[in-house]
Amino acid sequence: MSSNLNTPSKAFLSCHSINRSIGKQHILKNVSFTLEEGQVYCIVGPSGSGKSSLLKIVAGIDAPDSGTVELRDNVITKGPKMTPPEQRQMNMVFQDYALWPHMKVKDIIGYGLNKMSKDVRAYRVQEMLELLQISQYAERYPRELSGGQAQRVSIARAIATNPDVLLFDEPLSNLDIQLRAEMRSEFSKLFKRLNKTVLYVTHDPLEACAFADKIIVMKDGEIEQIDSPQALFSAPNSPWIASLAGFDCKLPLENVHIDHQAKLASAYFLGQYISAKPSCDANGTSKHLWLRSSGLSFASLSEKVENTLSGRVVKSNFEGSHWRIDIDVGSEVNIPIQHQQYLETGSKVNVHMPFEHCLLINE
Known part of the structure; x- marks a missing residue:
């Protein structure tokens, strides 16, 4: 069932009545939610719940059958009609990092900064290297990085262009347990420093609790509950969410x-x-x-x-x-x-x- 619980007072990014089907399978069913500027929202749910499909629609990678996506009160998706991803002021951090193997770290981070002067671009790249604590890897290629280092490069590239919204599609799922725990802490600090609107997909509710202002719980293509981590864990509104908590x-x-x-x-x-x-x-x-x-x-x-x-x-x-x-x-x-x-x-x-x-x- 769709949920309007705890809807923020000021809409920044919102989805209204999103529906998506593949053949006879309903992937998303009348999904609606609103995000407030500068807040971190985590979409949590099991495999097949529709969380990654929803993220792709927000990003403009996929189109819904019906429904709208709005950013700053501007409609960027209306059914199959979409503003292209590169015009949405959103950047995504992928599960598999998606780093170009033939480019050095500094060039990967600066890839979207071509409109800047050479000096300004170099300054921005160095700023991102220091922010993600990867300055020592600037001259390396992706094949020379560990999983955690590659993930930091992917994040640096995503935030270098100063987008309105950052999207994360299970970015820690390929890391080992200890590194995942370390990166949760790093994400918490990073999101506070950036003060960006973040939509983050994960199957792990404990990961979401580490930095989310609100958790959006999905099951079978629908939103089951939207709440703060504390409220969700103390007052789940269904047996399934209770088991998750x-x-x-x-x-x-x-x-x-x-x-x-x-x-x-x-x-x-x-x-x-x-x-x-x-x-x-x-x-x-x-x-x-x-x-x-x-x-x-x-x-x-x-x-x-x-x-x-x-x-x-x-x-x-x-x-x-x-x-x-x-x-x-x-x-x-x-x-x-x-x-x-x-x-x-x-x-x-x-x-x-x-x-x-x-x-x-x-x-």
């Missing part, structure tokens, strides 16, 4: 009661009272409580703590930085907990479920 376990409930004014839901699991946050549209017909396992912990067996269930350890798996402990709490429900120590199978434990990691959602 780390709510990876659910309990069957009885006697559900919701007080929306107090933002409190109460219910019972095997006779045990449990309180939780209700999603904005949850009602008394909701039958499951969603838990974020990374926020759960163990409580003392001798103390009574709210939102605590008793159970026994059924399995402990080592996952590198922690143990994943599966707890049988009854009714054929296993709750996973991340824990720093191994626990023997059969050990009796109390599982504490903090209120902020318990969510009631309509299903």
Whole structure:
């Protein structure tokens, strides 16, 4: 479903009722959103959700069947009629870097600056080299660069011409885990310095959280939710988004009661009272409580703590930085907990479920 949640007050870049089909397959279905100037928006979704297709339409690489794209109140796409990509004041950073193999780094960065004088162009190139911390690679060819270095060159080329909008199509997906983490931090700093409007596509919600002002969640060609990272992770509005936000376990409930004014839901699991946050549209017909396992912990067996269930350890798996402990709490429900120590199978434990990691959602 399309979402108009949290629409910025001042439109800078906007899409209205975008539809795109290939044959009988609907790639995008009535997609609408608005971006505010100077903000970073991340489109998140699984493969096939339509996120890259939407980015290509914004860039002018592909045309929608219907709908419009506007930049600074100017229509740049209306159905199949499009302003060419080179006239859109947008630059894209691609997943595969797309660096010309026969050109040196300094020439790749300066490629779009031919209208400048030689001195001004050289100054701008040097400015980009320093900004992306790649001055030492200016005389190298792409084949002489690591993946991270090549990505920095690609970004430097994209921002050298000072575009109105920067577009990123999963730029970190080809990097190793450690380098991806480093580049997330670099992107966060870079976007703050540039103060540019950014539309960034990724399949990784944690990557989006590192620097996004707003996250646009897509599924099956539609926008499911638009929100800040904090709001999205604390108040997902569907079971699917809840799973994306780390709510990876659910309990069957009885006697559900919701007080929306107090933002409190109460219910019972095997006779045990449990309180939780209700999603904005949850009602008394909701039958499951969603838990974020990374926020759960163990409580003392001798103390009574709210939102605590008793159970026994059924399995402990080592996952590198922690143990994943599966707890049988009854009714054929296993709750996973991340824990720093191994626990023997059969050990009796109390599982504490903090209120902020318990969510009631309509299903």
